Amino acid sequence: MTGFSNTAHLLKAEIHCHLEGAAPPSLTEAQAEKYNVDIRHILRDGAYVWSDFAEFLVCYDAVAALFRTAEDYALLTETYLLELAAVDTIYSEIIVSPDHGDRIGLGADAYIAGVCDGIHAAREKTGIEARIIVTGERHFGPDRVVSAAEYAARAKNPLVTGFNMAGEERMGRVADYVRAFDIARDAGLGLTVHAGEVCGAFSVADALDLVKPSRIGHGVRAIEDMALVERLVELGTVLEVCPGSNIALKVFPDFDSHPLRRLKAAGVRVCINSDDPPFFHTSLAREYEIASQDMNMADAEINAMTRTALEAAFVDEDTRAKLLARLDA
Ligand code: ADE
């Protein structure tokens, strides 16, 4: 890829980015200094240090532990949304984990309040629209995932519009976590779940059978089972695809073998996302560039994926109509 941008002129949207995973290394360094924490094992020469998925999760949790007050979370959220707005992003869904608020003794309410402050500040400055997806972390166990769902359900916060499950996909089966999704569904939250990233097509099938989400985080390993791909097409399930993340985590060896184009050609609804951008040496702007330059997609095809993200967004219909009108203008 060259330094020249083919996609700077395109409006952008993403519906899959983890808040702590978006922390710029410079901000993490400032937080470590603020709290006098030695972070040389997780951040070196301006880059996060990990070598496989399990180590990535450990690194992620260590970074999250450096954000300790509502103000820290407001700063992190605003910083990320301003970065998105600067590259013409009109909509962002941020995946947050109240577990992190609990683990550092801040509490989920203050954690979410900080995130909301950051969203309001960024919206005031740039007009960027954002919503919050509460996630359960699978590696903290089914009880914690249920607690996260219960928290999201009772939050009654207009910015909290979805529920997700992230974390170690190899821990347990989707069936162990179904109750959490039932709670979130009953509360009227949009549902999405990480599947088909570290585990194979079976995890996507489990998610469809047991959670019935409108979207799946990643889902790219559905490509291992063409009957499952056909099922995704029939259901209209949207895959939140994160190409740069998949290459960094070695889900696929390179962009040539990445299945985004094949899934799209088969008729699966797909969109592009950054996941945990600085951890994977990417950004939303770079993901758009990857689609253009590494995957040879034309502007119209990329705009269609942005449209899919907005169509699948967990927002009220009035906001969705306004966002789609901005994209079409
Ligand atoms: N948490 C943060 N990033 C994640 C990913 N790519 N997969 C699963 N859990 C995550």
Ligand code: ZN
């Ligand atoms: Zn993710």
